Amino acid sequence: MDFLRNMPFFCIILSMVSAVIISIMSDRVARVFSLCVIGAVSVMSAITFFYVAGVDQSYTYYMGHFPAPWGNEIRVGILEALTATIFSIVMFASVLGGMKRVFIDVAPKKRNLYYIMVDLLLAALLAMIYTNDLFTGYVFIEIMTISACALIMSRDNGHCLVSAMKYMIMSLIGSGLILFGLSMLYDLTGHLLMSNIKEVIAYNVANGRYELPLTITIGLLCVGIAIKSALFPFHSWLPDAYGYSTATSSALLSSLISKGYIFLLIKIMYRVIGMDVIVSTKIGNVFFVFGVIGMIAGSVRAIAQTDVRRMIAYSSVAQIGYIYMGMGLGTELGMMAAIFHIFAHASAKSMMFIAADGLSYVSNDSKEFRDLSGSAIKNPIAGATFTVGACSMIGIPMLAGFISKVCFADAAINAPTVKLVIVMLALAFSTLLNAVYFMRAIISIYRPVRDEDKGVMHKANPLFIVACIIFVALNVFLGTHAQPIIDFIFEGIDMFA
Amino acid sequence: MLKEIFSHLMTNYYETAAVIIFGIGFTTLLLNKNLIKKIIGFNLMDNAIYLFLASKGYIESRKAPIVVNGVRDMEAYINPIPAGLVLTGIVVSVSVTAIMLALTVKLYRRYHTLDIDEIAIISKKGGI
Numbered sequence: 001m002d003f004l005r006n007m008p009f010f011c012i013i014l015s016m017v018s019a020v021i022i023s024i025m026s027d028r029v030a031r032v033f034s035l036c037v038i039g040a041v042s043v044m045s046a047i048t049f050f051y052v053a054g055v056d057q058s059y060t061y062y063m064g065h066f067p068a069p070w071g072n073e074i075r076v077g078i079l080e081a082l083t084a085t086i087f088s089i090v091m092f093a094s095v096l097g098g099m100k101r102v103f104i105d106v107a108p109k110k111r112n113l114y115y116i117m118v119d120l121l122l123a124a125l126l127a128m129i130y131t132n133d134l135f136t137g138y139v140f141i142e143i144m145t146i147s148a149c150a151l152i153m154s155r156d157n158g159h160c161l162v163s164a165m166k167y168m169i170m171s172l173i174g175s176g177l178i179l180f181g182l183s184m185l186y187d188l189t190g191h192l193l194m195s196n197i198k199e200v201i202a203y204n205v206a207n208g209r210y211e212l213p214l215t216i217t218i219g220l221l222c223v224g225i226a227i228k229s230a231l232f233p234f235h236s237w238l239p240d241a242y243g244y245s246t247a248t249s250s251a252l253l254s255s256l257i258s259k260g261y262i263f264l265l266i267k268i269m270y271r272v273i274g275m276d277v278i279v280s281t282k283i284g285n286v287f288f289v290f291g292v293i294g295m296i297a298g299s300v301r302a303i304a305q306t307d308v309r310r311m312i313a314y315s316s317v318a319q320i321g322y323i324y325m326g327m328g329l330g331t332e333l334g335m336m337a338a339i340f341h342i343f344a345h346a347s348a349k350s351m352m353f354i355a356a357d358g359l360s361y362v363s364n365d366s367k368e369f370r371d372l373s374g375s376a377i378k379n380p381i382a383g384a385t386f387t388v389g390a391c392s393m394i395g396i397p398m399l400a401g402f403i404s405k406v407c408f409a410d411a412a413i414n415a416p417t418v419k420l421v422i423v424m425l426a427l428a429f430s431t432l433l434n435a436v437y438f439m440r441a442i443i444s445i446y447r448p449v450r451d452e453d454k455g456v457m458h459k460a461n462p463l464f465i466v467a468c469i470i471f472v473a474l475n476v477f478l479g480t481h482a483q484p485i486i487d488f489i490f491e492g493i494d495m496f497a
Numbered sequence: 498m499l500k501e502i503f504s505h506l507m508t509n510y511y512e513t514a515a516v517i518i519f520g521i522g523f524t525t526l527l528l529n530k531n532l533i534k535k536i537i538g539f540n541l542m543d544n545a546i547y548l549f550l551a552s553k554g555y556i557e558s559r560k561a562p563i564v565v566n567g568v569r570d571m572e573a574y575i576n577p578i579p580a581g582l583v584l585t586g587i588v589v590s591v592s593v594t595a596i597m598l599a600l601t602v603k604l605y606r607r608y609h610t611l612d613i614d615e616i617a618i619i620s621k622k623g624g625i
Contacts (some may be wrong), residue, residue, distance in 0.1 A: 135582060142589045146596055153600065158607055158620040165600050165613065169535060172593065173526055176542045179586065180519065183546055186582070187553045 019119035030112035042088040049081035075132040079492020097354035097467030098248030105155040105246040121147040151249040163240035177224030194271040225265040229258040232294025242313035247357035251350035270496035288328025294321025299433035337407035344400035351471035352389035358382025374449035385468040390438035400478035511552035518545035543590040554579030
């Protein structure tokens with residue numbers, strides 16, 4: 001069994017090394033190889049998950065078997081393994097489903113480079129999920145930023161370049177704040193390993209030392225990560241980046257990159273600062289307020305869009321708001337709901353981006369609603385997948401989005417009265433808005449086709465169908481088998497402490 | 498109270514300077530329209546953090562952590578870890594700067610201006 005403990009390390013190293021090797025491959029080989037790597041990582045993450053769930057306790061893995069002060073550590077708990085598994089499955093399906101579009105959008109000589117960035121992204125994501133060392137976390141935040149920027153600008157047109165620039169500027173501001181926060185944390189505690197920092201912080205708080213600097217540090221870290229994950233007032237870069245880049249990039253950006261940062265923030269809250277200290281600084285209230293505003297504002301802006309991709313992008317702003325609202329409740333139930341929503345949103349939003357791409361493929365590559373009418377009839381698989389994603393986001397039972405909304409409501413009932421009222425109102429209003437814009441989208445894609453267009457039925461490619469099946473299966477699985485996953489999330493949160 | 502705060506600022510003058518430079522870099526990166534100046538701002542911001550870290554590792558009247566003349570006593574040297582962090586950070590910010598510069602070159606070739614607002618307006622109008 002000891003051999004299985006190496007799996008997370010293998011995942012990270014495999015994806016990093018493959019990113020290097022792909023640079024000498026041809027486009028066709030690079031595609032297959034990259035998919036194989038992502039598939040292997042999914043399988044290995046699943047094995048890790050079952051191993052950790054079997055032994056029922058987390059373990060720390062020393063890189064090269066050097067213990068703490070010299071070597072680098074990764075820490076594997078049940079929540080980390082579960083997140084890695086779901087993220088890598090989502091990534092597999094996104095890359096598979098958008099493969100044809102990447103072939104069209106990316107210049108011929110650069111197609112293998114695209115898959116380098118995908119693999120680097122996977123490595124950074126896994127390292128951020130597993131790491132036990134804050135500075136390693138920072139380095140991988142930057143690697144993720146770079147690969148995300150490359151994914152946005154891989155499609156060589158003006159819109160993508162401008163949005164890559166905007167993304168870079170906001171991201172660098174965020175990572176500057178995070179780095180400053182880490183430096184101050186190192187200064188306050190003298191450690192970089194999460195568990196050691198937590199001990200010193202607990203000692204400092206008990207003795208009333210360094211209260212103000214600690215508050216500032218928490219503020220810097222939280223604001224930095226909030227900027228990078230596009231919490232409401234910092235979302236200006238998001239619609240362009242998601243709207244114009246190639247479909248796989250949009251799917252990866254919305255479902256994995258911003259979620260990776262949020263997962264790191266949750267880890268920092270539990271494993272570095274300690275949840276009781278976080279609650280006593282009341283930073284949760286800030287998250288709560290901006291999360292609720294984001295929920296409403298994102299949905300309102302989504303209604304105004306005429307472009308399906310930009311509509312999904314604004315919907316992402318709203319969903320990020322949900323996650324931060326859950327974190328802002330400050331209870332374990334709220335955190336569980338936020339983590340479940342990370343999974344639900346990751347599986348639904350990437351599915352919608354891929355399906356929307358299939359729809360615009362049969363509508364002369366247009367993303368405007370008026371051109372998309374009837375596209376779901378021409379491409380029934382993409383239409384059905386889009387509908388499932390939209391229903392999941394609205395919160396129809398049997399799908400993932402419903403469970404996360406129930407969890408949010410459940411968490412709110414146990415929160416203070418003011419928050420209870422706000423959450424319930426915001427949930428109701430935001431669900432209504434979601435229904436308005438997603439229903440409009442579904443109606444417009446299912447509008448009957450004019451007679452002269454009827455002949456051009458689209459023959460979907462098999463890769464796209466497989467990706468759609470994986471996405472739908474994942475959504476239905478999360479929606480119908482939610483209870484074991486919720487139990488695992490609770491166990492994982494307990495393991496954090 | 499105020500006097501006390503100012504005296505602390507004067508004692509920790511490295512950190513004070515670092516925070517001021519960080520602020521300058523931060524605002525330049527966020528608010529300046531010119532892309533090259535934005536990149537300069539980014540570098541100022543990161544370098545301010547490195548100054549902060551390096552000053553945190555320095556201990557008065559000790560030497561750089563390189564063993565000479567066989568002195569192995571820990572008390573003789575400053576803390577080497579912040580220096581390691583600074584080196585890592587420099588590598589990161591160099592690569593990010595390279596990407597930013599490459600993006601700037603591409604944008605300039607396409608739009609013939611460095612003003613980010615102007616570029617955004619042209620691209621929104623569907624120019625290129």
